[in-house]
Amino acid sequence: MNTDIKSVTVVGTGIIGASWTCLFLAHGLDVVATDIREGAENELELAVERCWPSLPDAVLERKKRGTLSFTADLTAACRGTGFVQENAIERVEEKIDLMRQIDAATSPGVVIASSSSAISVTDMQSACAHPERVVLGHPLNPPHLVPLVEVVGGAGTGETALRSAEHFYQDLGKTTIRLEKEIYGHVANRLQAAIFREAIHILESGVASAEDIDRAVTDGPGLRWALMGPLLTYRLAGGDRGMQGFWDMFTPMQDKLWRELGTPLLDQDLQQRVTAAVERAYDKVPLEGLVRKRDAGLRCILAMRRPERHL
Incomplete structure (x- = not known):
């Protein structure tokens, strides 16, 4: 110290x-x-x-x-x-x-x-x-x-x-x-907010359940995010040509996705509907049990990352 x-x-x-x-x-x-x-x-x-x-x-x-x-x-x-x-x-x-x-x-x-x-x-x-x-x-x-x-x-x-x-x-x-300058919510919270907003949009649109939306992250991109951020993830997706290769292959898809991402209104009715859906999904496990499971999982991830912090 x-x-x-x-x-x-x-x-x-x-x-x-x-x-x-x-x-x-x-x-x-x-x-x-x-x-x-x-x-x-x-x-x-x-x-x-x-x-x-x-x-x-x-x-x-x-x-x-x-x-x-x-x-x-x-x-x-x-x-x-x-x-x-x-x-x-x-x-x-x-x-x-x-x-x-x-x-x-x-x-x-x-x-x-x-x-x-x-x-x-x-x-x-x-x-x-x-x-x-x-x-x-x-x-x-x-x-x-x-x-x-x-x-x-x-x-x-x-x-x-x-x-x-x-x-x-x-x-x-x-x-x-x-941070080189102040911004509301800093960096990590803004990134989390973007994903949270789209998760709520997908839930409200009836595309998938609360459990499956969470699984789409934990068993999908969340695994990569434990090792690399979104920018490096997309650089690797571009293959030998790196970031430019990604743009050449995926710009039209990204442009369409960005234009179609949801902008739900965070009013009282929406909060109640989301709360009901999330509580139904996770009410079988007491909060203390969920916290213990989260912390145990984080310890495992940290232990795995210990020799090399990231890619």
């Missing part, structure tokens, strides 16, 4: 915050967690114990575990910390005020990273006295398993903070990508 960082403050201990906490502890970092929700401390302790066995083998082999403490006092939680990972409310005005409080309570030079899925860093740092150290450190759920962290700064963020955040996450075994 970066020897300059010995402790981390986790602000917000829901699903994402608890998963981050598990990962930080497993790398020997001391964690001070804070949340204002009643019962949050007990929920966090249970969540960490639940996540711990599913950590990647490479992490468990370290046989490390930092100390975990909890306080509802945000100022106390930030005092003396080496890094802040914020995972709280996803409403702009509340986030701005929360980041202002964290900034005021944290020693100068300490990076303040947000897990926000969509809120602009420029907005989040707008009330901070030290906006230069506020960055986005957006993980994919669950962060204790999925390697990706998206890093980007706002208008007031300094390069030093961005590099420090990247090094910190990389020392945790994470894969970081640097």
